[in-house]
Amino acid sequence: MGLSAATVISLAPTHQHYLLEARQMQALSFMVHIPLVCFGVAFPAMVVYTEWLYLRTGREVYRRLAQRWTKVMVALFAVGVITGTILSFEMGLLWPNFTATFGSVFGLGFAIEGFSFFTEAIFLGIYIYGWNRLSPRAHLLSAIPVVLAGFTGSMMVIAVNSWMNHPSGFRLHNGRAVDVHPLTALFGNSYLWPELLHMYVAGYIVAGFLVAAAYGVGRLRRGTWGRYERAAFAIPLTIAAIASPVQVVLGDWIAREVATTQPVKLAAMEGLYRTTRGADEHLLGWYTDRQVKYGIAIPRLLSLLAFHDPNATVKGLETVPARDRPPVNITRLSFQAMVGIGTLMALLGAYFLWFRWRRGRLPESRWFLAAVVACGPLSYIALVAGWITTEVGRQPWVVYNVMRTAQAVTNVPELPIGYGTLIVVYAGVGLSTLWVLRRLARAPMQSPPEAGAGTTRAAEAT
Amino acid sequence: MHLYVVPLLFVMAGLVFYTVLGGADFGAGIWQLISGRGEAGDRVRQHAHESMAPVWEANHVWLIFVLTVTWTAYPTAFGSIASTLSIPLFIAAVGIILRGATYALRSGASTAAEARRIDTGFAISSLITPFALGTCIGALASRRVPVGNAAGALFSSWLNPTSIVIGVIAVLSSTYLAAVYLAADAARHEDAELARGFRVRALIAGALAGAAAAVGLLVIHSDAPALFSGLTSGGGLAALIVSFAAGLAALALVLTESFEPARYVAALTVAAVVAGWGLAQQPILLRNLTIRQAAAPYDTLVLVVVAVVAGGVILFPSLALLFRLFLGGRLGETAGGTAAQTNASPTDRRTPRPTLARAALAAFVAGLILVVFIDVEWGQVLGALLLVACVILGFVAVDPPSLAEREDA
Numbered sequence: 001m002g003l004s005a006a007t008v009i010s011l012a013p014t015h016q017h018y019l020l021e022a023r024q025m026q027a028l029s030f031m032v033h034i035p036l037v038c039f040g041v042a043f044p045a046m047v048v049y050t051e052w053l054y055l056r057t058g059r060e061v062y063r064r065l066a067q068r069w070t071k072v073m074v075a076l077f078a079v080g081v082i083t084g085t086i087l088s089f090e091m092g093l094l095w096p097n098f099t100a101t102f103g104s105v106f107g108l109g110f111a112i113e114g115f116s117f118f119t120e121a122i123f124l125g126i127y128i129y130g131w132n133r134l135s136p137r138a139h140l141l142s143a144i145p146v147v148l149a150g151f152t153g154s155m156m157v158i159a160v161n162s163w164m165n166h167p168s169g170f171r172l173h174n175g176r177a178v179d180v181h182p183l184t185a186l187f188g189n190s191y192l193w194p195e196l197l198h199m200y201v202a203g204y205i206v207a208g209f210l211v212a213a214a215y216g217v218g219r220l221r222r223g224t225w226g227r228y229e230r231a232a233f234a235i236p237l238t239i240a241a242i243a244s245p246v247q248v249v250l251g252d253w254i255a256r257e258v259a260t261t262q263p264v265k266l267a268a269m270e271g272l273y274r275t276t277r278g279a280d281e282h283l284l285g286w287y288t289d290r291q292v293k294y295g296i297a298i299p300r301l302l303s304l305l306a307f308h309d310p311n312a313t314v315k316g317l318e319t320v321p322a323r324d325r326p327p328v329n330i331t332r333l334s335f336q337a338m339v340g341i342g343t344l345m346a347l348l349g350a351y352f353l354w355f356r357w358r359r360g361r362l363p364e365s366r367w368f369l370a371a372v373v374a375c376g377p378l379s380y381i382a383l384v385a386g387w388i389t390t391e392v393g394r395q396p397w398v399v400y401n402v403m404r405t406a407q408a409v410t411n412v413p414e415l416p417i418g419y420g421t422l423i424v425v426y427a428g429v430g431l432s433t434l435w436v437l438r439r440l441a442r443a444p445m446q447s448p449p450e451a452g453a454g455t456t457r458a459a460e461a462t
Numbered sequence: 463m464h465l466y467v468v469p470l471l472f473v474m475a476g477l478v479f480y481t482v483l484g485g486a487d488f489g490a491g492i493w494q495l496i497s498g499r500g501e502a503g504d505r506v507r508q509h510a511h512e513s514m515a516p517v518w519e520a521n522h523v524w525l526i527f528v529l530t531v532t533w534t535a536y537p538t539a540f541g542s543i544a545s546t547l548s549i550p551l552f553i554a555a556v557g558i559i560l561r562g563a564t565y566a567l568r569s570g571a572s573t574a575a576e577a578r579r580i581d582t583g584f585a586i587s588s589l590i591t592p593f594a595l596g597t598c599i600g601a602l603a604s605r606r607v608p609v610g611n612a613a614g615a616l617f618s619s620w621l622n623p624t625s626i627v628i629g630v631i632a633v634l635s636s637t638y639l640a641a642v643y644l645a646a647d648a649a650r651h652e653d654a655e656l657a658r659g660f661r662v663r664a665l666i667a668g669a670l671a672g673a674a675a676a677v678g679l680l681v682i683h684s685d686a687p688a689l690f691s692g693l694t695s696g697g698g699l700a701a702l703i704v705s706f707a708a709g710l711a712a713l714a715l716v717l718t719e720s721f722e723p724a725r726y727v728a729a730l731t732v733a734a735v736v737a738g739w740g741l742a743q744q745p746i747l748l749r750n751l752t753i754r755q756a757a758a759p760y761d762t763l764v765l766v767v768v769a770v771v772a773g774g775v776i777l778f779p780s781l782a783l784l785f786r787l788f789l790g791g792r793l794g795e796t797a798g799g800t801a802a803q804t805n806a807s808p809t810d811r812r813t814p815r816p817t818l819a820r821a822a823l824a825a826f827v828a829g830l831i832l833v834v835f836i837d838v839e840w841g842q843v844l845g846a847l848l849l850v851a852c853v854i855l856g857f858v859a860v861d862p863p864s865l866a867e868r869e870d871a
C-alpha cells in the first residue's frame with residue numbers, strides 16, 4: 001500500500017493584482033447557477049406531483065401542465081448543468097491553491113456529488129423522453145431518483161461549503177493538509193444540517209414563488225383564468241407558502257450556529273464593533289465610524305436572539321485585527337435584506353394558508369396576486385443575499401481562520417479579460433433562457449384528440 | 463498495484479468514456495455545421511439533434527467526474543494544471559456554456575430557419591471545445607506543465623506542435639465517432655438514405671482521423687521525444703497496435719454496413735489511443751511530479767475508491783437502462799402522450815382537511831420549539847424533521863388541486 005510522500009510543495013505563493021475580479025467572477029457564476037439549482041431541486045417534485053394528479057384523476061389539465069413544466073425543466077436543467085460545470089472549472093481556474101491544498105479534504109464531497117449528477121441526468125433523460133414510451137407507472141417512478149439526487153447533490157456541495165465555514169478533519173503542517181479525515185471534515189460538522197436544510201427549503205421557496213409569479217402575471221394581465229392556470233398557480237404557491245414560515249425557524253437555527261462558530265461574521269452581520277453585554281439589534285441603517293447610524297435600535301434583542309439571554313455577551317469586530325474583518329455593510333445589508341424579505345414572505349404564506357382554511361379557495365384579490373408576483377424576484381434576491389452573507393461574511397478567509405482568499409487565488413495575469421468574456425457569455429445565456437421560456441409559455445401544447453384542439457381554457461371545461 | 467494509482471485509473475476510464483460518448487456528441491454538432499443547407503441539411507441536423515438529446519447530459523457528467531476525482535485524489539496536480547492551462551480550459555468552458563445554451567434554445571425554436579441558426583452556434587462550440595481540451599492533453603503529454611500556481615508558460619504550454627496536433631485529432635475522432643453512431647441510429651430507424659449518408663461521412667472522417675494520427679506521431683517524434691518513446695515501446699505500443707487494428711476493423715464494418723458492431727469497434731479505436739497515452743506517460747504526472755508524489759493522503763484515497771466503486775454500482779445499471787431504452791428506440795420526442803388508463807374519479811374537495819391541517823400546525827409549533835429553544839443537537843435534528851413533516855402534511859392538507867377546481871368567486 002502506498003502512503004503518498006507528503007513532501008511535495010504546495011503551489012507557490014500568490015501575487016494576484018486582480019483578486020477582486022476573481023471574487024466577482026466567482027460571485028457572478030454563483031448568481032447564475034443558484035437560481036437554476038433551485039429549479040433542479042424543486043421542479044422535479046412539482047412535476048411528478050402533477051403527473052401523479054393526472055394519473056389519479058384522469059384530468060387532462062394535469063397532463064398538459066406536467067408536460068409543459070417538463071419542457072421548461074429540460075431547458076433550465078441544461079443551463080443548470082453548464083453553469084455548474086463552469087463552477088467546477090473555476091475551482092481550478094480561479095482558486096488553484098485552494099484546491100491544491102485542500103482538495104484531499106473536501107474533494108470527496110464533489111466526487112460523490114458527481115454520482116448524484118449522473119443519476120439526475122440519466123433519469124431526467126429517461127423521464128423527459130419517455131413520456132410516450134414508458135407505462136404511466138414506470139414513467140412516474142423514473143422521476144423519483146431525480147428528486148432524490150437533487151437532495152444528495154445539494155447535500156454534497158453544502159457539505160463542502162459548511163466545511164469552508166467551519167473547517168475540521170485535518171491538520172496543517174508546513175502549509176500542507178495532513179492527518180486528513182474527509183468524512184469528519186464533510187459530515188461531522190455541526191454546521192452542515194442547518195445550512196443544508198436552509199438551502200434546500202430555499203430551493204422550494206424560490207422555484208415555488210417564481211413559477212407562481214409567472215402565472216400570477218398572466219392572471220393580472222388577462223383578469224381571468226381557468227382550471228389549468230389555477231392549478232399551475234396553486235401547486236407552486238402552496239409549496240412556497242408552507243416553506244416560508246419554516247424557513248424563518250431554520251434561519252434562526254443557522255444564525256445561532258454562526259454566533260457560536262463564526263463570531264466575527266455575526267459581528268459583521270450586525271455591525272457590532274465593540275464586544276457588548278446585552279447587545280442591541282439594529283434594523284436598517286448604515287455602518288460607519290464603528291457603529292450603525294440611522295438604524296432602529298431594539299435593546300438587547302441581539303443577545304437574546306443569538307444566545308437566548310438578553311444579557312449575553314456578543315463578540316464585536318474589535319476582537320480581531322482590521323485585516324481579519326469582513327466588509328461590514330455588504331454583509332449586514334445582505335443579511336437584513338434576506339431576513340426582511342423572508343419575514344414578508346412568511347407573512348404572505350401564512351395569509352394564504354389562513355385564507356384557504358377559512359374560505360376554502362384561492363385568494364384572488366389584486367393585491368394578493370401582485371404580492372405573489374413580487375415574491376418571485378424577491379425570493380431570488382433573498383437567496384443571493386443569503387449567499388453573500390455567508391461568503392462575504394467569511395472574508396478575508398476562504399477557509400475560515402485557515403486560508404485567506406488572497407492565498408487561494410490563481411497567479412494567472414489578465415484575469416479581467418476572462419471576467420469580461422464571462423459577463424458577455426452569461427448575458428447571452430440569460431437572454432437566451434428568457435427567450436426560450438417565453439417561447440415555451442406561448443407555444444400551444446399538443447392537445448390530445450379527446451380534448452380537441454383549443455385554448456387552454458376551452459380544454460379545461462371538463 | 464499501489465493504492466495511489468487506483469484513482470488515476472478511474473480518471474483515465476472517465477476520460478475514455480468522455481471521449482467516446484461526450485466526444486461523439488461534439489462530433490454530432492460538427493456534422494450539423496457542415497451538413498449543408500436546404501431540406502437535406504435540415505434532416506441531418508434534426509437526426510443529429512434527436513440522437514443526442516436524451517443522452518448528452520449524462521455523457522457530459524463524465525467530464526465532471528474526471529475533474530472531481532482529479533482534484534480529490536491528486537490535488538497538487540489539479541491546481542497546477544488548471545492554473546497553467548487556464549486559457550484553453552477557459553475556452554473549453556465557454557464552449558461548453560454555448561453548447562448547453564444552444565441546446566436549451568433548440569427547444570424554443572419554432573421554424574427550421576431558427577433551428578438552423580441555433581444549430582450553427584451549437585456546432586461552433588462543438589468545434590472549439592474538443593480542440594481546446596485536446597491541446598490540454600497535448601500540454602500534459604509533452605510535459606509542459608510544471609508544479610506550481612501558473613508556473614508553466616501561459617501560451618506555449620498549449621500552443622505547440624504536440625498540443626495542436628492532438629487538438630486536431632480530438633476534433634476529427636469526435637467527428638468520426640459521431641458519424642458511425644449516427645449511421646447506426648439511422649439504420650435502426652430504417653432510414654436507409656440517412657444511413658448511407660453517414661456511412662460516407664464515417665469513411666471520410668475515419669480516413670482523416672487516421673491520417674492525422676499518423677502525422678501526429680511524426681510531430682510527437684520531434685516535439686515530445688519522451689512521449690514518442692513511451693508510445694513506441696511496451697504498453698504504449700501495444701495500445702497503439704490495438705487502436706490501429708480496431709481502426710481497420712471499424713472501417714471494414716462501416717464499409718459492409720454492419721453499423722451496430724462498428725459502433726463499439728470505432729469506440730475501441732479511440733479508447734485505445736487514450737489508454738496508450740496513459741501507458742506511455744506513467745509514472746510521470748507532470749513535468750516534475752510523479753503520480754505517487756501527487757497523490758492525496760491515504761484516508762482520502764481509500765474513500766475515493768470506496769465512493770467510486772459504490773457510485774459505480776448505482777451508475778452502471780442506470781446508464782445501461784438509459785442506453786437500452788434509447789438504443790431500443792423507446793425514447794423519442796417529448797410531446798404527445800398516451801392517455802393513461804386511470805380509474806379514479808375526479809376529486810372535488812372544497813373543505814380543507816382539518817385533521818391534517820392541525821397536524822401540520824402542531825408539527826410546526828413543536829418543530830419551532832425544539833429548533834429554537836432546545837440547545838442540544840438531538841433536539842434540533844428532531845425539530846428539523848418535524849418541520850419537514852409540517853411541509854408535507856401542510857401540502858396535503860391544502861390540497862392545491864381542490865383550489866384549482868374551484869371557479870372564480
Ligand code: HDD
Pocket residue numbers: 165194195196198199202203205206247248249250251252254255256258265338339340341342343345379380382383384385386387388389390391393
Ligand atoms: C429564499 C431564500 C431565503 C430566505 C427567505 C431566508 N434565507 Fe437565510 N439564507 C439563504 C436563503 C434564505 C441562503 C440559501 O442563501 C443561505 C446562504 C447559505 C445557506 O446555507 O443558506 C442563507 C444563509 C443564512 C445565514 C448565514 C449562514 C452563514 O453565514 O453561514 C443566516 C444567519 C440566515 N440565512 C438566516 C435567515 C433568517 C433569520 C431568515 C428569516 C427570515 C432567512 N435566513 C430567510
Ligand code: HEM
Pocket residue numbers: 022023024026027028030031091095098157158160161384387388391392395398405408
Ligand atoms: C459550495 C458551495 C458554495 C457556494 C454556494 C458559494 C456561494 C457564493 C456566493 C453566492 C458568492 C457571492 C458573494 C459576493 O457577491 O461577493 C460567493 C463568493 C465567493 N466564493 Fe463562494 N460559494 C461556495 C463555495 C465556494 C468555493 C468552493 C470557493 C472556492 C474558493 C468559494 C470562494 C468564494 C469567493 C472567494 C467569493 C468572493 C467573496 C467576495 O466577493 O468577497 N466559494 N460564493
Ligand code: HEM
Pocket residue numbers: 033034036037038039040041076077078079080081082083084085086087088091117118120121149150153154157158199519522523526
Ligand atoms: C448553492 C450551492 C449549490 C447547490 C445547492 C448545487 C446543486 C446543484 C444541483 C441540484 C444541480 C443539478 C442540475 C440542476 O439542477 O440544474 C447542480 C448542477 C451542477 N453543479 Fe451545482 N450546486 C451548488 C453549487 C455548486 C458549486 C460550488 C459547484 C462546483 C464547484 C457546482 C457544480 C455543479 C455542476 C458541475 C453541475 C452540473 C452537473 C451535471 O452535469 O448534471 N455547483 N448543482
